[in-house]
Amino acid sequence: AREGAFFFRKEKTYPLFERASYQRLWEQGLVIRDPCGLICEDLREIPLREVLFLDLETTGLAGGTGTLAFLIGLAYLELDCIVVRQYVLPDFNHEYLMLKQLDALLRGYRFTASFNGKTFDLPLLRTRFLLNRLETCLDDLVHLDFLHPARRIWRQRLNNCDLQSLEREVLGLNRVGDLPGSLIPQMYFEFLRRRDLWALEDVLEHNYHDMVNMVLLALRIGAIASDPLTHLQHPLDLCALAGYYFQRQHWQLAARLLEHFLAASPSQPVEKKLEAYFLRAMAAKKLNQPEQAMAFLWKILDQEHYHPRVVEELAKFYEHQARNFQLASDIVNRGIRAIEVRQQLNPQDEWGRFLPALQHRLNRLKRRLQKAREHTAGRANNGLAGDC
Numbered sequence: 001a002r003e004g005a006f007f008f009r010k011e012k013t014y015p016l017f018e019r020a021s022y023q024r025l026w027e028q029g030l031v032i033r034d035p036c037g038l039i040c041e042d043l044r045e046i047p048l049r050e051v052l053f054l055d056l057e058t059t060g061l062a063g064g065t066g067t068l069a070f071l072i073g074l075a076y077l078e079l080d081c082i083v084v085r086q087y088v089l090p091d092f093n094h095e096y097l098m099l100k101q102l103d104a105l106l107r108g109y110r111f112t113a114s115f116n117g118k119t120f121d122l123p124l125l126r127t128r129f130l131l132n133r134l135e136t137c138l139d140d141l142v143h144l145d146f147l148h149p150a151r152r153i154w155r156q157r158l159n160n161c162d163l164q165s166l167e168r169e170v171l172g173l174n175r176v177g178d179l180p181g182s183l184i185p186q187m188y189f190e191f192l193r194r195r196d197l198w199a200l201e202d203v204l205e206h207n208y209h210d211m212v213n214m215v216l217l218a219l220r221i222g223a224i225a226s227d228p229l230t231h232l233q234h235p236l237d238l239c240a241l242a243g244y245y246f247q248r249q250h251w252q253l254a255a256r257l258l259e260h261f262l263a264a265s266p267s268q269p270v271e272k273k274l275e276a277y278f279l280r281a282m283a284a285k286k287l288n289q290p291e292q293a294m295a296f297l298w299k300i301l302d303q304e305h306y307h308p309r310v311v312e313e314l315a316k317f318y319e320h321q322a323r324n325f326q327l328a329s330d331i332v333n334r335g336i337r338a339i340e341v342r343q344q345l346n347p348q349d350e351w352g353r354f355l356p357a358l359q360h361r362l363n364r365l366k367r368r369l370q371k372a373r374e375h376t377a378g379r380a381n382n383g384l385a386g387d388c
Helices: 020-027 092-106 121-131 147-154 163-171 181-194 197-226 235-247 251-263 270-286 290-301 308-321 325-345 350-387
Strands: 007-015 031-033 045-047 051-058 069-078 081-088 111-114 142-145
Touching: 007 197, 020 197, 031 197, 051 121, 051 181, 051 197, 069 092, 069 121, 069 197, 081 092, 081 197, 092 121, 111 121, 111 197, 147 163, 147 197, 147 235, 163 197, 181 197, 235 251, 235 270, 251 270, 270 290, 270 308, 290 308, 308 325, 308 350, 325 350
Parallel strands: 051 111, 111 142
Antiparallel strands: 007 081, 031 045, 051 069, 069 081
């Protein structure tokens, strides 16, 4: 559709009712419940009807004052559909009017959302509003960049967390005959030269798929944030998300995810299982379950894996809580020998940085063992003297 000869608008819809993640969120009133802040650390609920998704197609990727957004793609949820609205700039002189229209639309929402827009789309829009001397509400809206939660969930399984990789590997969607992003500026300049809107057909289609798939990905991430054990199946995804929740001090949920990972990962690499055992042990420690923590740490040592952090945690427990100085000393000795063997193979081995601390701990344990023996001997002598 044409609007006042200043810019062009195209609108399409995409049905959602068959998507499992949409069904889950529909039951919650299209509100993402995110108790652990997976999507945004400061938000626990995100009403999706108040989110405006955006994606720009620009005259270049360098950013700066010389780069313009000639196509602004917007998407929002309406009934059980994704509505995609695209604004095309037919001439540089009318950028002011298109930005003014964008700002008017933004004022109807509380949130903006993008995929990697925090570092590209939003800074570019701020620059264009500033250069056109337009006030905007853009920074008054909370921005949700779904690239970051996507990395938190899928970074261990996928080599690349760009949008098209996630479309294929997570959403199961494959684009056919899609225009490469590197050709988009060229197509726009061809349009300016020929003044033929059909020259932008492939650009509009590319942007449409970007918008729809971004919303679908957001729905999947929202369902995972609400109920990760239901909506995550791959063991590596469980492990990655558990690591993030552990860092955010959500130890109970991290422990549950790690237990599911360990139960579902017979074919996973040994190194990955050992990493999960250690993280599970640390979660148990934070939850004040020391015996359970030690059980997981011993699973690592049973694999003849003497990582200094495992050795250190076990030694702490047996020194300070179990008061078994001999066992603590034996564990530290094993750890020191493992480091020395690795250093013989590679003098720059990263475990070497733990060696001074372990040697210091071992010396302290030797002193405590000696004191304990002397104390035991003293009590025995006192007992004999009393008998006499």
